[in-house]
Amino acid sequence: IPALVQVQTGSEIVFTVKVDAAVFSMSWAYQTGDTLALWTQSGTSDNSVPQFRGRLSISATQLQIGAAQLNDAGFYTVEVVPTSSTGLVKNSQSVELKVFDPVAGVSLTVPSAAVEQKNVSLSCTWTGGTEVTAQWKKDSTAITPDSRITISGGFLVINPARRDDAGEYSCTASNNVSAQTSTKSLTVYYSPKKCVGGGDVLVGQVVRLTCTSTSLPPATFSWESDGQPVSSGAQDSGVLSLQTFSTNESGRYVCTATNSVTRGTSTQSYNLAVVDVCFDGGEVAGIVIGAFLGLLIIVLLILFLVVFVRRRR
Structure with missing residues (x-):
């Protein structure tokens, strides 16, 4: 029999014994010392230990315990008595049983x-x-x-x-x-990076420019970039959402607010820089330090070669 058997609660426990000779009797005992069941050539008996009552079944090669419970865990010992004709003596072996509640509700x-x-x-x-x-x-x-x-x-x-x-x-x-x-x-x-050396947005990102104005009735808004009309995506909206595709979209963006009754206007402007690459302060510092260390290594190698050549002379 295996040294360890593991089952989940509610399942059937099966201990199987492999025998190589004719068996006269086989008995199973729990770790408390109580004999659970006995099989002989003439029949079987169940000692009806309260914990296992109604759940045991024994045969010439197996002990079965139905509906496993957590407190069934422990060591079980089987004793096998061969028939006298085999010339063999009785022997025993223990097996450990572990019982687990199944994982649920993860x-x-x-x-x-x-x-x-x-x-x-x-x-x-x-x-x-x-x-x-x-x-x-x-x-x-x-x-x-x-x-x-x-x-x-x-x-x-x-x-x-x-x-x-x-x-x-x-x-x-x-x-x-x-x-x-x-x-x-x-x-x-995450927040947008502040680009060292200029740049408001990376190519491929969406930028939102907002224009506000106090007016009665509420003002309508229009947008231009370098003198050319720009669609805001929402008619008369004070918010311009711009999906950037290239650095050519950099430039001066002007919002004009118009009162439809008085025909008065006001303007706000934004200088937008669209860049291909954006490095923040930490990244720039890392690049500078890396370049300095690389240069230092090159200088040291040159000095080493000069000293080496002079010594050989």
Whole structure:
């Protein structure tokens, strides 16, 4: 028989004994020392231990216990007595039984508004199961804790969060006999970078310019760029939503507010810079430091070669 049998509550427990000779009798005992059942060539008997009453079945090779319960866990010992004609002596062996409640009701909770550079916490809970552990994945890849990511059972903390932390997260709660998975998407919100050296928006992004005016009746608005009309997307709207496609969309944008009764007007203007590449202060500093270190290494190599050549002379 195997040294360990694992089942979930409510299932049938089956201990199977492999025998190589004729058996005269086989008896099973629980860890309390109580004999559970006996099989002989002439029949079977059940000692009706209260815990197992009505759930036992024994044969020449098996002990079956129906509707497993958590308190059925423990060690069981079988004693086999061969027939006298085999010339063999009786022997015994123990098997450990572990019983688990199956995992149920797994739920993953993610924040509705995770913000870049802030603390982000995800939690995984379950309503049922014994000896449950949680495994975390992002986009189907196991998550490894590091200096930013802490995992403690059903809790995952990212501090600080980055925009590339966005994705599909899954938590699998499991024990030795069952598992359930819950999956949720995490969105990380972030502010636009302030580009060093100028630039308001990257090519491909949407920029919103807002124009306001106090007027009675309410003013209507129109937009121009370098003297050419620009559609705001909503007629007479004071908000211009511009999907950028190239740096050629840089320029001076003018909003004109018009009172339909007095015919009075007022204007507001914006200088918009659309750029291909945007580096913030930290990125620029990193580039400068990297370039300096690279130059320093080159200088040191040159000095080393000069010294080496002079010594050989």
